[in-house]
Amino acid sequence: MKPKVAFFDFTSCEGCQLEVLNFEQEVLQLLNLLEIVNFRELMTERSDDYDIAIIDGAISTDADVARIKEIRERASILITIGACSSLGGVNCLKNAYPMEEVLSVVYGDAAGYYNTIPARPVSAVVPVDYALPQCPVNKAEFLEVVKALLLGKKPEIPNYPVCAECKMAENACVFDLGRTCLGPVTRAGCNALCVTWGRHCWGCRGLVDDPNVDAATDVLKEHGLTAEDIVNKFRIYTAWTGGSE
Ligand code: SF4
Numbered sequence: 001m002k003p004k005v006a007f008f009d010f011t012s013c014e015g016c017q018l019e020v021l022n023f024e025q026e027v028l029q030l031l032n033l034l035e036i037v038n039f040r041e042l043m044t045e046r047s048d049d050y051d052i053a054i055i056d057g058a059i060s061t062d063a064d065v066a067r068i069k070e071i072r073e074r075a076s077i078l079i080t081i082g083a084c085s086s087l088g089g090v091n092c093l094k095n096a097y098p099m100e101e102v103l104s105v106v107y108g109d110a111a112g113y114y115n116t117i118p119a120r121p122v123s124a125v126v127p128v129d130y131a132l133p134q135c136p137v138n139k140a141e142f143l144e145v146v147k148a149l150l151l152g153k154k155p156e157i158p159n160y161p162v163c164a165e166c167k168m169a170e171n172a173c174v175f176d177l178g179r180t181c182l183g184p185v186t187r188a189g190c191n192a193l194c195v196t197w198g199r200h201c202w203g204c205r206g207l208v209d210d211p212n213v214d215a216a217t218d219v220l221k222e223h224g225l226t227a228e229d230i231v232n233k234f235r236i237y238t239a240w241t242g243g244s245e
């Protein structure tokens, strides 16, 4: 019997599901090993019978809360893919404002027809077995985790900073080039993708466990950022500061 896998989307741009579809050859290979029973962007069939639930998107409505709880009850394993479902991601930027104001700005006179709550990661509502943050989800990491689960192994998610991978990639540090970067406190696993391609780390994989935010803040200040700049830099992907229900 192949394990049954269901993909679900919540509040997001759905870029992570598109990224999974972009795997093409790898998805076809995976289909030999598992059965996809739910994937809105891929198929019209639906099933409530699945072993593994893969979640894209943040929780941002009362209906989302009820739906993710139902999914959690049905799934033996629940994996979040991408920054939105794993961290709350950019959706949490709205949390700095009153929800009535957010609804009014987005929906105008129709605001009364909609519900919204402060956006949060899936782990704030139900237990998550494996969180794969990144914007969008990292193809290699996703495939490694799925393969490990199929082999009955526990997937390893890195808990060291992007700087370690950046050094391995022999990149010049952007601080030495007069720019700033969140690599010292951001969870590795992307092979310092953005620095390697000429940019800096925005923090889309979230913070490592026990990040030295004070030291990172001091370094950012030394490189010209104001306190407000620093707060805004961290807020892009890690604005969610609440715990779990
Ligand atoms: S993590 Fe990024 S790519 Fe994925 S759904 Fe969220 S915003 Fe889109």
Ligand code: SF4
Residues within 6 Å of the ligand: 162, 163, 164, 166, 167, 171, 172, 173, 174, 175, 181, 182, 183, 184, 192, 195, 200, 201
């Ligand atoms: S560029 Fe960023 S990730 Fe790379 S070493 Fe410097 S601070 Fe770390």
Ligand code: SF4
Residues within 6 Å of the ligand: 134, 135, 162, 186, 187, 190, 191, 192, 193, 194, 195, 200, 201, 202, 203, 204, 205, 206
């Ligand atoms: S370098 Fe930073 S922003 Fe870029 S993919 Fe890696 S964690 Fe995300």
